[in-house]
Amino acid sequence: MENKQYASPMNFIDKLTLYQAANTSNAAIKKNFLVRIAEFELIIADLRSKKSKDPLQHELILGRRGSGKSTLLKRIQAEIEEDPDLKARYWAINLAEEQAGIYRLSDLWFEVLKELRYLSNTSNTLRDFDTFDSDTAYTRYLYAEIHHLLAEKGYKVVLLLDNLDRILENFNEDAHLFREFLINYNDLQIIGGSTRMDEHFWRYDKPFYDFFRIHRLEGLTFEEINHLLNHWSAVMELPELKDYALRHRGKIEAIRIFTNGLPRALQFFIEILLHDSTLYGFDYLKKIMDKATPLYQERLNNLTGQQRKIVLEMAFHYEACPTKVLVEKCRMEGKTIAAILNKLQEFGIVETLKTGNKNNLYRIAERFFNMWLIVTQGNPNQKRRARYLTHFVEAWYDPKELRDLAMAHIEDLKSGKIPYDKAFVLTKALTQSQFIGTTLRDELIDYTTKLDERNINNLELPRKFDEISKEISDFMSIKDYKSALEKLDEIENEEDGIKFWAKGLCYSGQNDYKNAEKHYRLAIEKGQFNASYSLANLYNRQSKTDLAEKHYLLAIEKGNVDSLTNLAVLYHEQDKTDLAEKYFLLAFENGYVDALYNLAILYHGRGKTDLAEKYYRLAIEKGDGDALFNLAVLYSEQSKTDLAEKHYLLAIEKGDINALNNLAYLYWETNQKKKKALQLIQQHAEKVDRALGNVLILEIWNGMFENVTEKTDGIFEKSQYEGLIDFIEALLWLGQTHLVLSFFESETHGDALRTRYELLYYATLILADKTEGNLLIKIPPETLPTVEDIVQKVKEKRAFYGVV
Structure with missing residues (x-):
């Protein structure tokens, strides 16, 4: 059995070039005509339906170079020449794509007459041009010959003219005569191709205004490209093209977008993809651009100087832009630019993006043409600034291929x-x-x-991310989240999710929980699982504890150690002490030092004082100042006064303000070091307003009674009479019964104090021996035991403090 030989990529290129040539055989064009079917069938159906005396419908096929106009014209010609019905009624004349010699209507009729004489096999002699008085007379003579020949043979002509717009531009005064012939005779139908909607076709004062039926050749769809590639695979024995579009949908979509679906530009990509499969990135793009240069250079050369200037500046800007930008770049008036943009849109070079107001945006319609302009026409600075290659590689490669x-x-x-x-x-x-x-x-x-x-x-x-992230951190540290978000938008990179995570932190800082959640979730989708921890914190702040627990666990699963402690704290707050203990221990095992302190608090709260002491000490060894304070509290609760004092003093050395208060209280409740206690509480009061009541108590303890009334007035005003039980009791312990009684009987404070502290008021009356008027009988019987307990405690404390 013989080995099957496949066509080489180079042979593929040769065959594609053959299919695009003007002299392609009818058999080949019919076999390979796979797109523009709708336009073809509409035109052919109209030709079939025409009766001999029906007026003919002239057609204009509008599309950019490379969109398939010439192929469609050739396919129409093939159908007319081979279909028995059409062949019996029409002669198809397809003049060459480049008709540089036709610059007068007489030139066109002369070429048509030459073709007709060949098709009808006639050789009658024509009169010479110099026998006529004018070119118009000669033109009329030529068309009369065409009309006579067609009438004699019983045929009509379908004249296929590529670049019809160029031919009409040359006619000038002949245009009206041309229209006259087409209106007065129905034996010649024009089917023309044009790259632009020339003013001849749309200006009402021009001869061909609304004269042609327009067929716009849009870009190929993905399905059409897939069909085309599979056909090439079968016809040219290229198995690598079979279902290539389905296997590489991203690449084909990228080609379709960049080329605007133009078949010829698509061909350049496919050729090089197969022939130069080892190229990548910029090399591949540059090779395609080299192939596209003849096509695009001609497009550029056909523009006027002003049109070319605007097109180039739009290309270098790359993104869609308003006319204001072009005014600055081109140094032209806005009205001039607007008029030129309209013309360029007619040519299919520029597209308008509607914005909902009068300031529309404009850009180069074919993105690959835009890239070609940057690479071939731009100066080095414009090439450097352009993001064209980024857009190309993002579209051409999938994310994994791009990272590779x-x-x-x-x-x-x-x-x-x-x-x-x-x-x-x-x-x-x-x-x-x-x-x-x-x-x-x-x-x-x-x-x-x-x-x-x-x-x-x-x-x-571009700047390194490390540099930008430092600026972002600086903004966030001063809570300038707006500037941080603006800086984050300078970072294009999204693959690792860091950008989204940081944005979530900024929105969280702004209390914009909706956007924070959105960006945390985007970061998690990108594999940035630190965002799970942040999302859990966000839910925790909103008291959504179930969601917080879920995302702490997800973050722990991905190795986030911070989540261990926060989850343990969450469990602690929910009184799930066993789970709290588990995760604090896990956090400690994973090197999270703060877990030691939290474990100690947990054990302290559960009465496991030995374990609490152990973990407080471990936390202290790791430099946790808060653990010093709490260990002192533990010792104080255990009446280990010396150890409590020692650790309070150590905490004070570490700057713990609350240790000043607690050590002063320790001295107070143990009735020692009065002066030291006063010094400590005065230091505390310099930093904490609510310490004023404690200062007064310790001053009285130290025998200092200066401005007592003014100080108590300040205390009452500051506290609004709330939280004064310990203050009033302490005054009673120190023998200040009459001072306290004066508060209760004061016109300014009495009502408020008696209402809030009724039991203390009764106890004060008893201690002041104010029992006249059957006071003891007036005290409600259910509260009397409590009042008696207060009186008894006051007497015990007076004995403790040596108050007579």
């Missing part, structure tokens, strides 16, 4: 086998891609910079 490309590029950079200028272009494209992570971005920049350490080329690479 970046890693391969890093290896080339490390080896030094890629020149700086070339390295710079691809590095910039990759570092600005959303599919590249921030770490990979910085690696690419570092290795590329090393190729040009002396900054000889002075090319501007």
